[in-house]
Amino acid sequence: MRITITDIVDQPGATRPVSVAVPADEFGDDPWGTAEGAVQDPIELDLHLDSVVDGILVRGSLGFTLILGCARCLEPQTIEREVQVAELFLDPAKQVDEDDELEPGYELVDDATAIDLSTMVRDALIIDLPVRILCRDDCQGLCPTCGTDRNREDCGHGADEGIDPRWAALAELDLPAE
Numbered sequence: 699m700r701i702t703i704t705d706i707v708d709q710p711g712a713t714r715p716v717s718v719a720v721p722a723d724e725f726g727d728d729p730w731g732t733a734e735g736a737v738q739d740p741i742e743l744d745l746h747l748d749s750v751v752d753g754i755l756v757r758g759s760l761g762f763t764l765i766l767g768c769a770r771c772l773e774p775q776t777i778e779r780e781v782q783v784a785e786l787f788l789d790p791a792k793q794v795d796e797d798d799e800l801e802p803g804y805e806l807v808d809d810a811t812a813i814d815l816s817t818m819v820r821d822a823l824i825i826d827l828p829v830r831i832l833c834r835d836d837c838q839g840l841c842p843t844c845g846t847d848r849n850r851e852d853c854g855h856g857a858d859e860g861i862d863p864r865w866a867a868l869a870e871l872d873l874p875a876e
């Protein structure tokens with residue numbers, strides 16, 4: 699997801715707003731890792747590009763929508779997120795100290811005429827991903843015995859067995875006695 703910077707590069711103090719809505723697949727091949735399929739279109743970028751001596755400073759917010767399953771009942775949940783970003787994209791031609799390693803994805807590209815925002819957007823979104831979501835705090839989850847959604851229906855297997863559904867298959871194994 700490249701943005702041309704020819705109008706502001708090498709003019710410290712120059713600034714330009716970037717406000718765009720971009721399809722989720724514009725951020726490279728297989729951009730979202732484990733969140734692939736959860737990230738919805740579009741991703742909203744509301745940024746300011748500031749020209750500085752070393753390159754371009756990108757600041758602002760990213761807005762995106764995820765659809766993820768509840769950790770207990772698997773019901774899809776729509777989650778709106780907004781994350782703040784502030785990243786310096788360096789001009790590789792201006793790196794005086796050769797030991798200073800450029801961070802891949804955060805440098806000016808195409809002879810310092812553009813920046814590619816893919817790495818920044820991916821990093822910001824993936825770090826912000828919720829580890830575990832629930833449709834509501836007291837979600838009853840799926841019955842470990844029959845798989846019924848216990849929020850909708852009482853299947854009669856008892857709500858307090860407390861067996862994690864992931865272990866239910868183990869409980870059914872007929873292991874030989876010692």
Ligand SMILES: [Zn+2]
Binds near residue numbers: 768769770832837838
């Ligand atoms: Zn749930």
Ligand SMILES: [Zn+2]
Binds near residue numbers: 843844846853855
């Ligand atoms: Zn049941």
